[in-house]
Amino acid sequence: MRYSARSLLRNALSGQKHWPKVWREPEPKPAYDVIIVGGGGHGLATAHYLARNHGITNVAVLEKGYLGNGNIGRNTTIVRSNYLCPANIAFNDHSLKLWENLSSELNYNVMLSQRGVLNVFHTPAQRDAAIRRGNAMALQGVDAVLLDRKDVKKLVPIIDTSAKARFPIMGGLLQPRGGSVRHDAVAWGYARSADAQGIDVIQNCEVTGFTIENGKVLGVQTSLGAIKAKKVAICVAGRSSLVGAMAGLRLPIESHVLQSYVTEPVKPILDTVVSFGAAHFAVVQSDKGGLVFNGDLDGYNSYAQRGNMQTLTSAAACAASFMPCFGRLRMLRHWGGINDMTMDGSPIITKTPVKGLYFNGGWCYGGFKGTPASGWTYAHLIANDQPHDLAAKFTLSRFETGLTLNESGHGPMPGEH
Amino acid sequence: MLIDCPWCGERPLHEFTYGGDANTTRPLESTNKDPGEDLAAWMDHVYLRANPAGPHKEYWHHVSGCRSWLIVTRDTTTHIIDQVAFAAPRAKEVQE
Ligand SMILES: Cc1cc2nc3c(=O)[nH]c(=O)nc-3n(C[C@H](O)[C@H](O)[C@H](O)COP(=O)(O)OP(=O)(O)OC[C@H]3O[C@@H](n4cnc5c(N)ncnc54)[C@H](O)[C@@H]3O)c2cc1C
Ligand SMILES: [Zn+2]
Numbered sequence: 001m002r003y004s005a006r007s008l009l010r011n012a013l014s015g016q017k018h019w020p021k022v023w024r025e026p027e028p029k030p031a032y033d034v035i036i037v038g039g040g041g042h043g044l045a046t047a048h049y050l051a052r053n054h055g056i057t058n059v060a061v062l063e064k065g066y067l068g069n070g071n072i073g074r075n076t077t078i079v080r081s082n083y084l085c086p087a088n089i090a091f092n093d094h095s096l097k098l099w100e101n102l103s104s105e106l107n108y109n110v111m112l113s114q115r116g117v118l119n120v121f122h123t124p125a126q127r128d129a130a131i132r133r134g135n136a137m138a139l140q141g142v143d144a145v146l147l148d149r150k151d152v153k154k155l156v157p158i159i160d161t162s163a164k165a166r167f168p169i170m171g172g173l174l175q176p177r178g179g180s181v182r183h184d185a186v187a188w189g190y191a192r193s194a195d196a197q198g199i200d201v202i203q204n205c206e207v208t209g210f211t212i213e214n215g216k217v218l219g220v221q222t223s224l225g226a227i228k229a230k231k232v233a234i235c236v237a238g239r240s241s242l243v244g245a246m247a248g249l250r251l252p253i254e255s256h257v258l259q260s261y262v263t264e265p266v267k268p269i270l271d272t273v274v275s276f277g278a279a280h281f282a283v284v285q286s287d288k289g290g291l292v293f294n295g296d297l298d299g300y301n302s303y304a305q306r307g308n309m310q311t312l313t314s315a316a317a318c319a320a321s322f323m324p325c326f327g328r329l330r331m332l333r334h335w336g337g338i339n340d341m342t343m344d345g346s347p348i349i350t351k352t353p354v355k356g357l358y359f360n361g362g363w364c365y366g367g368f369k370g371t372p373a374s375g376w377t378y379a380h381l382i383a384n385d386q387p388h389d390l391a392a393k394f395t396l397s398r399f400e401t402g403l404t405l406n407e408s409g410h411g412p413m414p415g416e417h
Numbered sequence: 418m419l420i421d422c423p424w425c426g427e428r429p430l431h432e433f434t435y436g437g438d439a440n441t442t443r444p445l446e447s448t449n450k451d452p453g454e455d456l457a458a459w460m461d462h463v464y465l466r467a468n469p470a471g472p473h474k475e476y477w478h479h480v481s482g483c484r485s486w487l488i489v490t491r492d493t494t495t496h497i498i499d500q501v502a503f504a505a506p507r508a509k510e511v512q513e
Contacts, residue, residue, distance in 0.1 A: 251468070252465055299434075301468065303494045310431050
């Protein structure tokens with residue numbers, strides 16, 4: 001059923017009792033053309049674009065828990081394309097363009113709010129880096145605006161721009177098209193659309209192994225039994241190494257926890273997404289009024305979807321120093337998600353040494369914004385057995401050849417990116 | 418999380434910095450004329466990790482304490498620490 005003003009009215013008049021289920025709950029079939037392992041944002045987007053762009057619908061998405069239990073439902077909802085490496089700018093800007101039309105494409109409101117993403121800087125060296133990044137973006141036709149201290153104050157009055165601040169602010173780089181998206185709606189919207197196009201989205205079905213013969217994948221073993229498939233596409237974010245190992249892959253990935261924190265709700269006070277320059281810290285106000293913070297990774301390998309207190313304390317200290325009026329807010333909740341951190345901080349979308357087996361992962365803590373482009377390019381790879389131009393650099397072999405995509409220049413220390 | 422440093426005793430996490438997976442071994446000085454032959458060993462050491470969910474042998478530096486490098490065995494799903502030892506003896510072993 002299409003959501004529209006008319007269906008809203010009709011259901012309002014009949015007491016909201018006749019809305020159909022948003023998606024089916026199918027039993028797995030014995031065989032599919034394509035099996036996608038992992039029903040996070042990227043797996044569901046891949047399913048949608050397999051159907052929409054390539055007409056491939058004999059597909060199952062196998063999700064070990066419920067839809068949205070992973071990072072797609074745990075992130076801080078920030079979307080932007082203000083990267084430095086040309087491949088990352090092009091990929092993420094394609095994603096931003098897809099976000100711009102996604103609600104109407106999916107007939108599901110993902111609540112994109114292009115309120116602008118502002119990264120402030122505090123030192124002349126950071127200012128130079130911001131200008132360089134802005135120019136790299138402008139070269140590809142992406143919007144970037146350099147702000148001085150006064151402009152920052154005008155745009156976000158609650159930022160402490162005084163000379164007395166602990167880390168005085170010199171200015172900022174603004175991407176006006178950046179913003180935030182309702183993350184759960186992205187999982188639900190893609191799932192609903194994939195389902196409507198005939199794809200089986202199967203929850204509570206954990207993949208426990210792959211059937212591989214003579215270097216070719218023939219299917220998967222799951223908690224609901226064996227299922228055959230011509231092609232299998234891994235898309236499991238924080239559990240990439242574990243699922244990869246089932247197919248004999250050893251990956252340049254470590255799993256690290258990132259926390260998010262949300263305060264008690266307050267009236268609208270912040271209509272821009274802002275990040276601090278003196279430490280890893282970003283804040284966005286949600287539609288419910290809570291201020292959603294994120295900060296550093298906890299800093300060591302972790303599969304525990306919860307974080308430590310010292311990282312929380314440091315994020316709170318950043319908040320209070322950046323926007324002193326937040327100092328008296330109470331933190332309501334904090335949670336963690338397991339991020340698939342690569343050795344260069346950039347993602348991987350690739351074929352594997354096993355024929356018919358594909359791998360998508362290594363999204364670090366920045367893969368929400370890439371969800372549409374990830375699905376778009378992964379579907380292309382699966383359908384054609386050839387990488388999409390926009391993801392052609394996201395290989396596994398780049399680590400051997402030295403063509404890494406290292407935004408921050410931190411080297412092979414996944415916890416530092 | 419508390420780490421039981423063999424020199425200082427139990428100390429809180431913020432005194433330590435993480436040094437990553439302690440299972441990889443730096444390849445020895447090359448004897449191959451063709452550097453390509455060493456590539457796989459270097460690739461493995463620099464980039465590839467088992468990244469287990471469960472016990473993990475890893476380096477920690479007691480940077481705000483005795484400054485020793487330690488090898489800690491910690492469960493990555495519970496953060497329960499099983500073993501802590503100085504890293505120096507292992508470094509010597511590898512050199513010899
Ligand atoms: C706290 C936090 C804040 C973040 N903030 C941002 C942000 O502001 N902007 C941004 O761009 N990115 C952000 N990210 C990163 C972003 O959320 C992730 O990169 C992205 O969601 C990962 O892709 P996904 O949605 O497919 O992952 P997930 O939703 O984690 O999907 C993977 C799925 O695979 C399933 N799975 C695992 N193993 C199996 C198996 N064996 N069988 C079947 N299914 C399996 C899991 O249950 C899970 O549902 C953040 C991440 C975190 C944790
Ligand atoms: Zn010590």
